[in-house]
Amino acid sequence: MPNLWIIYTTGLVAGGLTCMAVQGGLLVTALSSEEETHPRGSRAWGVAAFLLAKLISHAALGFFLGWAGSLVGLSPRVQAIGIGLASFFMIGTALSFLEVHPLFRYFVIQPPRLLTRFIRGRAKAGGVFAPFVIGLLSIFIPCGTTQAMMALAAGTGSPWWGMATLFVFVLGTAPLFFLLGVSIDVIKATLKDKFGVVAATLVTVLALVNLNAALTLYGSKVTLHSLGRAMYCTITFCPGERGGGEPTTEPVISFWLNGYRIDNPVIPKGEEITLTLTNTAGEGCVQAFTIPQLGLQEVVPVGQTTTLKFTAPETSGELPFSCSMGMYGGSFIVQ
Numbered sequence: 001m002p003n004l005w006i007i008y009t010t011g012l013v014a015g016g017l018t019c020m021a022v023q024g025g026l027l028v029t030a031l032s033s034e035e036e037t038h039p040r041g042s043r044a045w046g047v048a049a050f051l052l053a054k055l056i057s058h059a060a061l062g063f064f065l066g067w068a069g070s071l072v073g074l075s076p077r078v079q080a081i082g083i084g085l086a087s088f089f090m091i092g093t094a095l096s097f098l099e100v101h102p103l104f105r106y107f108v109i110q111p112p113r114l115l116t117r118f119i120r121g122r123a124k125a126g127g128v129f130a131p132f133v134i135g136l137l138s139i140f141i142p143c144g145t146t147q148a149m150m151a152l153a154a155g156t157g158s159p160w161w162g163m164a165t166l167f168v169f170v171l172g173t174a175p176l177f178f179l180l181g182v183s184i185d186v187i188k189a190t191l192k193d194k195f196g197v198v199a200a201t202l203v204t205v206l207a208l209v210n211l212n213a214a215l216t217l218y219g220s221k222v223t224l225h226s227l228g229r230a231m232y233c234t235i236t237f238c239p240g241e242r243g244g245g246e247p248t249t250e251p252v253i254s255f256w257l258n259g260y261r262i263d264n265p266v267i268p269k270g271e272e273i274t275l276t277l278t279n280t281a282g283e284g285c286v287q288a289f290t291i292p293q294l295g296l297q298e299v300v301p302v303g304q305t306t307t308l309k310f311t312a313p314e315t316s317g318e319l320p321f322s323c324s325m326g327m328y329g330g331s332f333i334v335q
Contacts, residue, residue, distance in 0.1 A: 066154065
């Protein structure tokens with residue numbers, strides 16, 4: 001499950017700014033053409049029509065991208081690879097904002113020139129529906145931040161989460177685009193350069209969050225979270241989190257809003273394990289319990305309990321588990 005709050009913040013702070021050069025210019029052109037024939041109140045209504053159409057088209061695009069991503073979601077590890085690739089694309093996009101190296105300009109995909117000329121022609125044509133049409137066609141001229149969100153939507157592997165990703169992102173861009181429609185010249189002159197670093201920072205943070213989720217979903221014992229905790233425990237002190245209890249073949253895991261709780265993580269190697277999964281209050285992706293290394297996944301709705309049987313690995317060590325998006329997880333200790 002992608003972090004919708006970070007996505008909204010990215011749209012609010014970075015989305016409108018990075019799309020200003022192309023989409024903002026087209027919007028103002030359409031508004032100017034409309035004001036020639038309907039000067040009173042045209043700008044505010046035009047911006048509203050543009051934003052409404054943009055929400056509709058991007059929500060539909062997110063649904064399609066999430067659906068396309070689900071077609072290759074044959075296993076949790078394949079889904080993890082998709083999220084990981086999306087994260088690297090997002091980091092490349094952020095580096096292109098900062099102009100670190102000319103190589104990163106290739107992360108900003110340009111639409112065909114013929115399509116760009118057609119959209120610009122529609123903007124200059126004026127008419128009541130010109131801003132609405134530009135909003136619908138804006139999916140064909142995405143800016144760098146939008147492309148990063150598109151990659152993230154595909155990486156969710158879910159039509160509904162893909163739709164939510166782009167919808168929330170575009171919703172975040174709405175306040176700035178409204179101001180953009182009212183005072184394009186002032187905003188372009190004062191905000192674009194100042195917030196370029198902020199845009200890159202937000203996209204990078206979101207990329208790292210999803211990269212950590214990809215590592216967790218893949219079943220990796222090394223994640224950004226584990227590395228950060230190891231560094232923290234090196235310079236401070238962390239009491240032992242794992243009990244050294246006797247191995248059990250019947251562990252119990254309860255689902256909560258903030259993740260999973262296991263009564264005894266120690267299981268015997270090579271033996272059949274009967275795992276009880278009780279969803280007390282776990283919603284969203286927490287409901288989809290996954291053991292990536294074994295290719296197992298069990299969906300447990302809120303208020304229900306089920307059992308999952310599997311054979312523990314023959315070697316000692318950790319056996320990670322997580323939700324279907326890698327956002328929450330834990331590990332068995334195989335002894």
